[in-house]
Amino acid sequence: MNISTSLKTLLSITMVMSLSFSANAHRAWILPSTTNLSGDAPWVSFDAAVSNSLFIPEHVPLRMKGLVIQDPTGKNIDAENPHTGKFKTTFDLNLVTPGTYRIGYASGGLRATWKDENGKRKMWPARGKTAKDGEFATAVPKEADALLVAQSFRRLETFVTSGEPTENTFKPTNSGLELIPVTHPNDLFAGETAKFKFLFEGLPAANAKLSIVAGNMRYRNQQNQLDLVTDADGFVNITWPEAGMYLLEAEFEDDKAIAPATVRKGSYGATFEVLPE
Amino acid sequence: MNRKTLFNLSLLSALVVSNLSYAADSKLVMEVDIPRFNVAEYHKPYVAIWLEDSKRKATQLELWYDLDMKDNEGEKWLKDIRQWWRRVGRKAEQPFDGVTSATKGPGTHKVSMALNSKQFANLPAGEYQLRIEASREVGGKEVINIPLTWPPKATNFPLTALGKTELGKINIVLVND
Numbered sequence: 001m002n003i004s005t006s007l008k009t010l011l012s013i014t015m016v017m018s019l020s021f022s023a024n025a026h027r028a029w030i031l032p033s034t035t036n037l038s039g040d041a042p043w044v045s046f047d048a049a050v051s052n053s054l055f056i057p058e059h060v061p062l063r064m065k066g067l068v069i070q071d072p073t074g075k076n077i078d079a080e081n082p083h084t085g086k087f088k089t090t091f092d093l094n095l096v097t098p099g100t101y102r103i104g105y106a107s108g109g110l111r112a113t114w115k116d117e118n119g120k121r122k123m124w125p126a127r128g129k130t131a132k133d134g135e136f137a138t139a140v141p142k143e144a145d146a147l148l149v150a151q152s153f154r155r156l157e158t159f160v161t162s163g164e165p166t167e168n169t170f171k172p173t174n175s176g177l178e179l180i181p182v183t184h185p186n187d188l189f190a191g192e193t194a195k196f197k198f199l200f201e202g203l204p205a206a207n208a209k210l211s212i213v214a215g216n217m218r219y220r221n222q223q224n225q226l227d228l229v230t231d232a233d234g235f236v237n238i239t240w241p242e243a244g245m246y247l248l249e250a251e252f253e254d255d256k257a258i259a260p261a262t263v264r265k266g267s268y269g270a271t272f273e274v275l276p277e
Numbered sequence: 278m279n280r281k282t283l284f285n286l287s288l289l290s291a292l293v294v295s296n297l298s299y300a301a302d303s304k305l306v307m308e309v310d311i312p313r314f315n316v317a318e319y320h321k322p323y324v325a326i327w328l329e330d331s332k333r334k335a336t337q338l339e340l341w342y343d344l345d346m347k348d349n350e351g352e353k354w355l356k357d358i359r360q361w362w363r364r365v366g367r368k369a370e371q372p373f374d375g376v377t378s379a380t381k382g383p384g385t386h387k388v389s390m391a392l393n394s395k396q397f398a399n400l401p402a403g404e405y406q407l408r409i410e411a412s413r414e415v416g417g418k419e420v421i422n423i424p425l426t427w428p429p430k431a432t433n434f435p436l437t438a439l440g441k442t443e444l445g446k447i448n449i450v451l452v453n454d
Contacts, residue, residue: 036367037353038353038355038356039349039350039355040348040349161367163367164367189363
């Protein structure tokens with residue numbers, strides 16, 4: 001199995017976060033300064049980071065490496081003015097072509113966890129390291145206590161639109177866990193219900209677990225997390241309680257893996273802006 | 278023929294005509310009040326006026342924005358007329374010819390819209406919302422919705438509404454000269 005190079009950076013960061021991100025409050029996010037734009041070739045600024053509190057950069061930055069930006073025609077374009085600081089990476093995007101842009105990371109590959117003969121917890125790839133599938137045979141023991149080998153996929157993204165929203169950038173890649181909009185992600189309003197479909201490896205992702213949290217967490221005492229589950233066809237309806245920036249995270253897991261893996265896992269994260277009605 | 282019959286006939290012909298085409302001088306005259314703010318930094322609001330049918334299909338009537346800025350810089354803020362941008366602006370052909378004008382300051386502004394104009398002439402009969410939205414830089418936003426039955430009937434006018442923040446009194450009369 002090939003690991004997409006574009007995701008290696010993100011993988012290494014998620015390794016820092018921990019293998020199971022649900023057990024850890026650290027969240028990865030890409031935050032656009034605004035999501036709906038007018039005028040000729042407008043600009044958007046982005047922050048990308050991993051943090052506990054949304055959307056406060058206070059842990060580690062996401063890196064520019066592996067970031068893929070698709071313009072409304074599906075063509076990859078470059079970010080401008082990239083800078084990686086202590087807590088966040090920032091970059092700008094000039095929306096020269098009207099329509100909807102996708103900005104994100106996507107990766108996947110084999111991962112393993114086990115306990116060695118001393119009962120010590122091990123993982124491959126090791127923290128901060130990038131997995132090379134070719135090294136799997138030598139790096140991971142054939143048998144070990146609590147050995148778990150997974151095909152693991154991760155995707156993180158956000159969308160911005162200049163002028164009229166378009167759908168060309170929503171074409172599924174059929175790799176890992178993906179969100180396919182029914183409601184356009186740049187047409188979300190407080191009090192309205194948005195419908196999305198989730199795919200895993202190109203097929204409807206039933207029972208994917210979603211958590212949705214609004215930003216500005218520092219200024220409230222409760223997280224007010226929305227917990228939702230996709231239906232048998234992978235659909236989910238989300239009624240936005242109020243306007244704001246939201247992080248949607250989704251996880252999917254099944255046992256239809258190809259050996260040596262025994263489970264397949266997909267995680268998805270996206271930042272959405274919900275506007276006041 | 279007595280006077281009453283004559284009157285009834287003319288009323289009938291007026292009704293028939295109003296369903297086919299409008300007299301050249303029939304118009305909706307709308308007065309839009311923009312309040313004065315005692316603030317250090319005041320910018321005239323961007324204002325959009327449009328009609329929405331029950332399926333939210335929109336008909337653009339008026340758009341007041343900074344249309345004279347260098348490099349069309351004024352279009353950058355059109356998205357801030359948020360509901361209009363969602364329902365009309367982002368789908369519209371640009372530039373917004375024919376319905377646009379410069380922003381207007383505090384005071385009462387009169388807008389006259391002929392019923393035989395391009396926007397109204399082919400408007401299907403039905404129930405509409407007349408929507409007036411104002412968005413002011415470093416200020417607030419407000420939308421006023423006024424139910425309107427088309428074609429307009431004299432007995433339904435004047436239509437009035439009162440804004441709370443960014444818009445003042447709205448008054449619409451039907452003029453059949």
